[in-house]
Amino acid sequence: MNLDFLYGLLNLSFWGYVLVAFIMVQLTVLSVTIYLHRDAAHRSLDLHPALRHFFRFWIWASSGMITREWVAVHRKHHSFSDRPGDPHSPVVYGLRKVLWQGYELYAPESRNAQTLEKYGRGTPDDWLERNIYARYRSLGVILMVVTDLVLFGVPGIIIVAVQMMAMPFFAAGIINGVGHHSGYRNYECDDAARNIVPWGVFLGGEELHNNHHAFPSSAKFSARRWEFDSGWACIRLFEMLGLARVARLAPVPARVEPRNHVDLENLRAVIVNRMHVLREYSRKVTLPVLHAERRQSSISIPAGVRKLLVRHPRLLDDGAVARLQEVHARHHALKVVHEFRERLAHLWSGAHASNEKLLAHFKEWCVQAEASGIKALQEFARTLRGYALQPVVAG
Numbered sequence: 160m161n162l163d164f165l166y167g168l169l170n171l172s173f174w175g176y177v178l179v180a181f182i183m184v185q186l187t188v189l190s191v192t193i194y195l196h197r198d199a200a201h202r203s204l205d206l207h208p209a210l211r212h213f214f215r216f217w218i219w220a221s222s223g224m225i226t227r228e229w230v231a232v233h234r235k236h237h238s239f240s241d242r243p244g245d246p247h248s249p250v251v252y253g254l255r256k257v258l259w260q261g262y263e264l265y266a267p268e269s270r271n272a273q274t275l276e277k278y279g280r281g282t283p284d285d286w287l288e289r290n291i292y293a294r295y296r297s298l299g300v301i302l303m304v305v306t307d308l309v310l311f312g313v314p315g316i317i318i319v320a321v322q323m324m325a326m327p328f329f330a331a332g333i334i335n336g337v338g339h340h341s342g343y344r345n346y347e348c349d350d351a352a353r354n355i356v357p358w359g360v361f362l363g364g365e366e367l368h369n370n371h372h373a374f375p376s377s378a379k380f381s382a383r384r385w386e387f388d389s390g391w392a393c394i395r396l397f398e399m400l401g402l403a404r405v406a407r408l409a410p411v412p413a414r415v416e417p418r419n420h421v422d423l424e425n426l427r428a429v430i431v432n433r434m435h436v437l438r439e440y441s442r443k444v445t446l447p448v449l450h451a452e453r454r455q456s457s458i459s460i461p462a463g464v465r466k467l468l469v470r471h472p473r474l475l476d477d478g479a480v481a482r483l484q485e486v487h488a489r490h491h492a493l494k495v496v497h498e499f500r501e502r503l504a505h506l507w508s509g510a511h512a513s514n515e516k517l518l519a520h521f522k523e524w525c526v527q528a529e530a531s532g533i534k535a536l537q538e539f540a541r542t543l544r545g546y547a548l549q550p551v552v553a554g
Contacts, residue, residue, distance in 0.1 A: 219299040
């Protein structure tokens with residue numbers, strides 16, 4: 160008896176079905192990272208209308224997700240990152256909850272009318288969205304299931320299962336869970352976001368989560384020479400084909416001869432490049448002073464102090480704060496450089512301060528840092544006087 164019909168119209172080999180499943184999952188991953196995330200949520204990218212609509216259709220067909228809902232939940236995540244109000248933070252809910260029940264956290268928030276109204280603006284609201292995608296959200300999944308069964312037969316059931324499970328686990332679980340729990344940090348932003356691995360390949364570059372939270376409006380997630388963002392590689396290909404235009408990238412510090420007197424342009428350059436400034440402060444001030452104290456002081460410095468000195472205060476629990484205060488009490492130089500770091504961060508936390516007050520604060524910081532008697536801090540203050548604004552060129 161001929162059973163070829165059980166394997167669908169294409170009747171592929173075993174590895175053929177594996178390849179099809181992999182390609183379909185990767186297409187969904189790219190639809191999420193390029194269209195939903197970088198184009199729709201953060202406006203860092205401007206896709207060609209045809210490509211944008213293809214991704215919108217694929218998301219609807221492969222998962223039943225609606226653009227406005229995903230974008231609204233994600234924007235709220237950035238507004239309350241790792242604080243009460245964050246829809247899916249492992250800091251708030253615990254890693255196990257987010258990892259294994261990420262979709263259960265996403266679903267109710269995506270139906271929250273207030274969330275959609277406040278954070279879902281600027282998303283598609285055309286006839287197709289209102290009358291097809293939003294109204295018949297299950298229809299796309301049904302069409303995908305039927306298509307898989309016709310083309311791939313019984314193995315299509317497994318392909319459908321892989322498609323349906325991949326995004327809730329990888330996007331809602333791995334990125335939102337592990338991406339705020341484990342990994343390394345290039346930048347000390349005020350949330351717990353981490354880069355899971357330096358090679359963002361299988362999840363479209365979303366693995367580089369700390370980089371994204373440091374520069375949310377950048378279309379490129381990789382930041383170091385040895386990091387790779389597969390989503391960015393696809394974007395560059397789309398650019399060459401005339402199907403995409405990069406709107407924003409992370410700022411790149413420009414350096415000029417240090418000024419004798421700081422001015423408003425210098426201040427703006429420091430604020431725009433604040434993530435770079437904090438990183439350089441840790442590398443050129445905090446860590447050298449810590450190493451010097453370990454060499455010169457007769458009082459031992461416990462392990463783990465490095466993390467306490469560079470982390471944002473909001474990420475330190477009561478026990479960590481107490482340990483940090485104990486270190487400050489015993490090591491005056493570490494206390495001084497840490498206090499200067501926090502004072503520097505006030506430049507960009509004072510959003511409602513006038514330019515005059517911010518500039519006065521910056522001038523005072525530079526003068527006092529250069530008079531601190533701590534060589535690393537003095538040299539860093541002089542380098543800050545050399546920061547300048549420069550246009551960010553895509554690519």
